[in-house]
Amino acid sequence: MSFLSRIRFWILILGDIVVLYLSLILMLAIRYPNDFYNQFINNHLYPFSIVFIVWLILFYIIGLYDPIKLRNNKEFIKTLISALIINGILSIVIFYLIPSFRITPRANLFGFLIILFILEFIWRRFYNNLFSIQEGFYKIVIIGNSKQEAEVKEAIIKNPQLGFEIKEQIEDLNSQEIERLYQIVLKNNINLIVIPRHLKANKEASSVLYNLLEDGIEIWDIPKLYEEIFQKLPLEEIEETWFLENLQNQKRFYDNLKRGTEAVLAIIIFIVLLPLEILIAILIKLTSKGKIIYKQKRVGELGEIFNLYKFRTMREDAEIDGPKWSQKNDTRVTGIGKILRASHLDELPQLVNIIKGNLSFVGPRPERPEFVAELEKHIPYYNLRHLIKPGLTGWAQINYRYGSSQEDSREKLRYDLYYLKNRSIFLDLLILIKTLKFFFVNNE
Known part of the structure; x- marks a missing residue:
């Protein structure tokens, strides 16, 4: 946040x-x-x-x-x-x-x-x-006309309570528009100018923006404003240099603190819920053939492959023809499996993953190696979600519907990268609290 x-x-x-x-x-x-x-x-x-x-x-x-x-x-x-x-x-x-x-x-x-x-x-x-438009925290000039800038502009107009007011939009900061920019700033008491990232490489534009910075005007690039409004990152507006600028602080202290406390908390929860876990195991065994616990290879922190544990919710031969995305109303799901999935109780064995240290309570949701290999070919920066430990729940899970397509994965990556950049104990607590809303809601 x-x-x-x-x-x-x-x-x-x-x-x-x-x-x-x-x-x-x-x-x-x-x-x-x-x-x-x-x-x-x-x-x-x-x-x-x-x-x-x-x-x-x-x-x-x-x-x-x-x-x-x-x-x-x-x-x-x-x-x-x-x-x-x-x-x-x-x-x-x-x-x-x-x-x-x-x-x-x-x-x-x-x-x-x-x-x-x-x-x-x-x-x-x-x-x-x-926080309405009349009393906006920020009076803005937007430079550029990309798709993301159009999305930002529409969101600001529809939601004045966000605290932004767009006074003017300039398509390109060329020599003819520089003087106009100065006039707009003086006339409208502008305190924020939003620019496309490529404009930073323009020497003339950078000099103008530096002068405005000296006058107390804030300069944001479009990814920062997009992130502020949508709580996710615009993949189309960032490049390798953005990650070098924003992910240098890897927050290792916080990551280590999480590792030290999550295992203890997971053990306590596992013991408290043990009667429920035993009951679920008995129901699975009585209603369908096969193993109680389903192990599935997933990609973890820094690309490490680990076994993710779940209560089995599908027929034993569900993937006899190879890995498949889970679909809405999937016919492979058993009767008791539908209940477990709807209530997310099938994920209780993942407490063991947290105890073992290959999963966190909060983080990007781990995907299967077969899907990761395919997604990395088509979605830029997809591998960066593996810089931190995956989670039982995450920012993408509470902000985006369940989806199994490549475009769904692209959208969820926007949220995962936002979490990667902004992760903190405060954000983790908000995610855990918000997750309670979906605990008994089938996200499929």
Whole structure:
């Protein structure tokens, strides 16, 4: 997640926290005008604080922090109502399961939800206006007219809450356009100029841009703005030098930290879920012939081949004619296999891969060697996704639908390279939380 995206995200989070507590205060002030302090401090503050943590996580999972998806009030209201219903049910369960929470959820919680809906709607309208085109963080001049620049321009126009405002677009910064650029900058208080990467090699253009840089104007190339808006990388706009500039910091400390903690966490989860794993193994054995665990060769970190473990979900002879992409409504899948795939429980044995150290919780999803060899021929920079350890889930998995074509792999690579460049504990936690949304959703 880029710097500007993090600013917007945390402003939204902090605003929601304020709205949650303000809604609680207003509800208690109405319900207990003569006993407000006691009710707030002694009876409601602690239990609702616990509940609010759960609420914020579900807000993220259900999509209330996605600025592009929630660009209109109708979609926001629909999503907010869904979140409040689910959170309301969860809260009632929590309140009843913990007797020490001395509140009456049917009355207080219902009033709280009504107040929260009103205040949350007002806050989100204010937030969208704050980042709208009238109050944009960045007033932009775009230089160039590539396909990616057209995509960026369309996204900015449709989503003013992203914080960008396009003031002018210049197709090429030639000698005739340089003076016009200066006039546009002065007239419109431009603070960001977006350029195609090849323009950096133009000596005259570079001199002009350097002068503007001295005046405090930021200069971004199109991949940076594209990444900021779409949270993925434009393969058509980057070349080898981009990777040299952006992937020199390999974040080895963080990668080593992950390796040290993930194995311990995987062991704990494996032990906790052992009864479920045994039950699944019995069901597979009773319903179809063949092995319980299916081993499949996958390409790991730095191209190393390893065995990926899964509960078998297909017939034993599923690949008698050689490796095939899995398809929607694949006839090779067994009855119990459909359930395991839909719930992703077939991937539980991959905890062993994490314990062994050839898989991470978060990273690019590992592919089969046969497919990798073919994809590397047709998709530029595909091998770079192997610079880090593959993952049980990843940025591409939560942002792109299931797909088995070459074009799907190209699109997923855009997200994988974004993760490679921006990976951090913060991004990993967001991916893990978002993955919960898809855990019981069949991505095929």
